[in-house]
Amino acid sequence: MKVYEVAGPGTGETLMPRDRPVPKPADGHVVVRVAACGLNLVDLLMMSGRYQKATDYPFIPGQEVSGTVSDVGAGVTSLKVGDRVAARCSRGAGLAQCVETAADNCVILPDGIDLLAAAVLPVSFGTADHFLHHHGHLAKGETVLVLGAAGAVGTAALQVCRETGAEALALVSSPAKRDLALANGAADCLQIGSLDMHAEPAELSKRLKSFLGEKRPDIVVDPIGGNMSEAALRNIAVGGRHLVLGFAAGIPRIPMNLALVRRCRIIGDSFRAYCEQEPQAAHARFENLVNRIATGALRAPAPAHVFDFERSGEALQLLADRATVGRVAVRVAYDA
Numbered sequence: 437m438k439v440y441e442v443a444g445p446g447t448g449e450t451l452m453p454r455d456r457p458v459p460k461p462a463d464g465h466v467v468v469r470v471a472a473c474g475l476n477l478v479d480l481l482m483m484s485g486r487y488q489k490a491t492d493y494p495f496i497p498g499q500e501v502s503g504t505v506s507d508v509g510a511g512v513t514s515l516k517v518g519d520r521v522a523a524r525c526s527r528g529a530g531l532a533q534c535v536e537t538a539a540d541n542c543v544i545l546p547d548g549i550d551l552l553a554a555a556v557l558p559v560s561f562g563t564a565d566h567f568l569h570h571h572g573h574l575a576k577g578e579t580v581l582v583l584g585a586a587g588a589v590g591t592a593a594l595q596v597c598r599e600t601g602a603e604a605l606a607l608v609s610s611p612a613k614r615d616l617a618l619a620n621g622a623a624d625c626l627q628i629g630s631l632d633m634h635a636e637p638a639e640l641s642k643r644l645k646s647f648l649g650e651k652r653p654d655i656v657v658d659p660i661g662g663n664m665s666e667a668a669l670r671n672i673a674v675g676g677r678h679l680v681l682g683f684a685a686g687i688p689r690i691p692m693n694l695a696l697v698r699r700c701r702i703i704g705d706s707f708r709a710y711c712e713q714e715p716q717a718a719h720a721r722f723e724n725l726v727n728r729i730a731t732g733a734l735r736a737p738a739p740a741h742v743f744d745f746e747r748s749g750e751a752l753q754l755l756a757d758r759a760t761v762g763r764v765a766v767r768v769a770y771d772a
């Protein structure tokens with residue numbers, strides 16, 4: 437089968453096509469013939485060796501796919517050959533014609549969800565849902581500040597807020613990303629350009645405060661880190677929950693007394709580790725998420741940037757250039 441991989445730390449330009457044997461499913465695992473693969477910032481971090489955990493090379497990017505089950509390992513009773521699924525493969529492997537993954541990482545797709553849209557659900561929506569509900573205990577009527585709101589996790593978080601009846605306030609960096617955030621359910625947006633995002637925390641806090649007015653967010657969804665984390669923490673409601681998802685803009689050093697002063701909780705988690713360590717709970721959540729999307733309770737927009745398999749490197753480069761407005765997916769099989 438054909439795959440796209442990097443031999444060592446690299447970017448979209450160093451991604452190479454390779455021939456690899458079709459994997460055989462281990463016990464409790466299945467093989468999925470990939471229709472489409474969703475791409476995320478984490479793929480770039482792992483490709484370049486900048487992820488929290490060391491990357492094993494050669495490395496095939498792609499942590500979320502959709503497709504059809506083509507082989508089933510011993511002990512799997514929940515899936516059969518031919519099932520249409522969305523699947524996580526959290527250590528990469530998605531940019532391939534076939535992917536081997538645990539059966540618990542797969543959810544059967546109801547008819548209403550097409551394979552291209554399904555390819556961008558597992559990681560971003562899974563993460564947003566897990567953080568906001570499991571850790572954030574999000575409730576109707578609450579106010580949520582979503583940083584990096586036009587990103588993959590950010591837009592999913594906006595949609596989860598909309599579904600729950602919470603008010604989402606979005607931080608974005610450009611007018612196009614503002615429009616995207618509003619389309620995904622943000623009630624209002626603060627626009628701070630990419631360079632200005634590196635201003636001192638006190639300055640960012642002032643801008644945030646004037647945007648928020650009397651409001652204080654009950655929850656902060658923070659996938660960006662950098663100086664914006666401290667600014668957000670300075671403005672959180674008493675008793676609020678600051679959800680630490682990621683560090684697109686760098687790992688911040690924050691005065692710990694802010695947690696005391698704001699009487700808030702700072703909660704970090706790794707969705708990948710959660711899925712690996714609590715596979716059954718993660719599977720139940722994933723199934724619940726897909727059902728909410730199928731019934732229309734939760735909206736999941738289709739990817740905005742779709743590339744053919746041969747252009748996987750360009751797809752990753754677009755992400756690296758921060759030139760995306762909406763999700764990026766690669767169409768691996770042409771009937772997807």
Ligand SMILES: NC(=O)c1ccc[n+]([C@@H]2O[C@H](COP(=O)([O-])OP(=O)(O)OC[C@H]3O[C@@H](n4cnc5c(N)ncnc54)[C@H](OP(=O)(O)O)[C@@H]3O)[C@@H](O)[C@H]2O)c1
Nearest residue numbers: 477563584586587588589609659681682683684685706707
């Ligand atoms: N904890 C978990 O389990 C978990 C799960 C999934 C993702 N994550 C992490 O969450 C972060 C965001 O992931 P994502 O998939 O949502 O990424 P994404 O789609 O690229 O979105 C990242 C957002 O952050 C903003 N940003 C601000 N400064 C940035 C910088 N220096 N470089 C890149 N983006 C910057 C970008 O907006 P502008 O370009 O408009 O500024 C963009 O909207 C990543 O660090 C990822 O590893 C964590």
